[in-house]
Amino acid sequence: MRRHGFRRWLPRRYHNEIRDPARELFLFRKRLWLAGWLMLLMFGALLCRFFYLQVIAHQQYQTQAENNRIAVVPVGPSRGMISDRHGAVLAQSFSAYTLELTPSRIGNLDATLTRLGELVEITPRDLRRFRRAMEESRNFDSLPLRTKLSDEEVARFAVHKYRFPGVDIRARLYRQYPFGETASHVLGYIGRLNDRDIERLTGSGNLLNYKGTDHIGKIGIELSYESALHGIVGFDEVEVDALGRAVRSLTRVPPIPGDHLQLTIDMGLQRLAEQALGTANGAVVAIDPNNGEILAMASMPGFDPNLFVEGIDVASWDRLNTSPDKPLLNRSLRGAYPPGSTVKPFLALAALTSGRRTAENAINDAGYFDLSIGAGKVHRFRDQKNSGHGRVDMHKSIVESCDTYYYILASEIDIDDTARFLSQFDFGQKTGIDLEGEAVGVLASRAWKRERFSGPRYREEHRRWYLGDSVSAGIGQGYNSFTPLQLAHATATLANDGVSFRPHLVKRIIDGTTGQAKELPPEEVRRLELKPAHLTTIKKAMIDVNREGTAARIFKGAPYTSAGKTGTAQVFSLRGEKYIESQIKSHLRDHAWFIVYAPAEKPTIAIAVLVENGGFGARAAAPVARALLDYYLTGKRVAPVPPVGADDSGDWEE
């Protein structure tokens, strides 16, 4: 039979009209049992799979299940305390309740915030801070909304907690600076870890130690002693569910708290220094000459470090950052100013040491010094006192602060020799203080000038050192600029007969766990080769500055002997015109300097005071030093000497 179309494609039996039930049953059973075998095969395959998963790869999956189940939660250590030399607490950590939100677990965030506001006070500032944190974080993080909840607020929220999934109360560590603005530049502050911090920690391999920490020292002691203050992270092993919520705690490695720091700062002196500076912009550094301990380090104006801990708000930041008074600048550490006449005792000492002068060598001061600048021309350098000081020896040059004496001296001494000598006092270089960000200042020399004016904008005539440069440097003008810390350090070195100690702010480090104190011994930097006779000459002159010289009025009646030197640093070049304070805008007025140490016989404190735009050093800066000395040496708190009117400025000429 011919088959057509698709019929040809089918087996013959489908066209058979005659059927065989027995054969059909047989064929059905064949298919059924074929299916049966296939099913058995599949079950066998499943069995093999189970055997593989549960026997062969069991260990691996066991580990994975444990990794799923067990989470290691870092526990941040509590940050060490900072206190002053007498134990007054300057920075402390405390635990407080925070209201935290996990945005990923909250459906309607705005509604939740509104309802929360009915239970707990939430200020617009809290909200702003929260929104900013949200932008910066991944949304499964838990973010603080309100910090430092009161016990009552905690209780109120606890009752309603069930209404707020994704909102939790957590105990977090806070940093507090009880003295607020006082010593703010020394202490610095901590702030939230940012990307830069994390990058830096990654680089130094310390990131792991910050797993449980939100904050890090940003500036000041908080930054410089970060590693001691921070402590070592601990770990909690907890069983977690798939959403990462802790179900129960398994084991715990407790964190090791950070060490406490006891500073060399005397908070009474520090506070007095800041009060004495008052509204002026300025700096005070007080050092114990016998060991380099910094007793006070003030820079005004200051700031409240508490503002920075949880992230400063925009308005406060703008105020601090854009203020022309630069409250964020630590002037004692980072401000470099021309030293003015305060450099004279050091130059005199240099002259004695080099043998260029004896104490008795005298000049006749007519009120000016003419420097020949070639081709018959002269440049006239004027003394502050028009009529001149008459016969001036070294003692008188310091006591009366005679400029002409130093014009002549400077014109005779090579600037590189001067720089070499002054560098022994750490002028123009880092003192090595244990505080980050120390400025170097400028100690001018030929090499320095060449380097400074090496740019393509300058020509050889700019780079050359002129004798006139030396003459200016002779009265602390010109290129030289030193920080208040450098001047205090140098004064301390002078007071200590040339034995200098590294200035430092931390007296002892106290172990956060055992309470064991580790003293930081004074670190001698160097012993200057100075003849006792030379030192006596200089010191005598400085004692007479306060007794009968430029600062005599301020130190009248002091129950101790002190040795000082006033200084006035020009901000503004008058180009030969007479300086009349009342006619100069306040920000262009001269900076007032005063350096002092006391008691003169056996110094225990050396101070440098700088008052920006304060005018004459004796009037603006010396009273601050007097107040500090009275407090420190007699325990008396003396009201700062009131400023004197501009009319009698003649008395204050240097």
Add this chain to the structure above:
Amino acid sequence: MSVRDKFFSFWASFTRHIDGPLMAIVLLLSAVGAVVLFSAVAPDTERFIQQMKSIGIAFVVMWIVANIPPHRLSQIALPLYVVGVLALVAVALFGITVNGSQRWLAIGGFRFQPSELLKLAVPLLLAWYFQKFEARLNFGNFLMALLLIALPAWLIRRQPDLGTALLVAVSGFYVLYLARLPWKAMLLMAATAVPLIWLFAHDYQKQRVLAFLDPGADPLRSGYHTLQASIAIGSGGVTGKGWLHGTQAHLDFLPERHTDFIFAVYSEEFGLVGNLVLLALYAALILRALMIANQASSLFGRLLAGTITLMLFTYTAVNMGMVSGILPVVGVPLPFVSYGGTAMLSLFICIGILMSVQTHRKLVET
């Protein structure tokens, strides 16, 4: 007749259409299922109680179905199919859309998913159809059968619900296989089906298949289910972590742990030993069902029992395969164990049909 005799005669008539071995296996499976479900939904017991109620109802329904002789069942095949297809059309026209799929019909206060009905209606209809044309089964009958499968499968697919459409098609295909569709035709069908399925598959379904091929590649997304299930099973080891002590299950790492992935819960807590026991129970169930199909007296009974056997196997193997990571993830529950009243009911209806085929055999033969 004593009370005792009366009771025995009542018991004999009550259990006349209950197949003993099948009953025993199903009872054991349900018991295992109850134990696992208790753990899977712990500490909540509400769903456990709900499942127990469903099983109770399902037993009653099973008993009723078992007492209906196969020829009566074959009489409702066509009406059931027609109603089912009409319901699918109704779904397409005014069904309820949930999550982008139009699968449900609202009748009274109830939601009803007609596609579930077709899983049973299609094999029933085909068995009836082949029985009807038994004497002169020809190529046209097979074409017709294909059409009868394709129509509801297409309607379900466009809901869209590719998974159920496939299961309906597969159940129809099993009937064709048992009705001895030629091998060449079956190969041809398989060859056209695979690309067709891939074409119809959603991206997420394709993703699952790809994830299945390499589960570690993207552990937090497509492969997450499989990976966590493998971890659960593997960490169970030989003896398991003990009932209620599975960490993967109780700490929420296992997704869908009381429904499609319940086998992972079981496997984690009872280990390889437990798996062997469960596999043996399913093997016994399938073996018994195969025997019933083998002994069935009519073509209708044979085809229906055989198809039910293959479907029971398919659900079991596909579920275990997907949970243990040798098959892609498809939404197929584990028979008698996974939570779900509807699935439980359909399963027990199938068991009832098997019992009916088995116990009405002699009546027809004589």
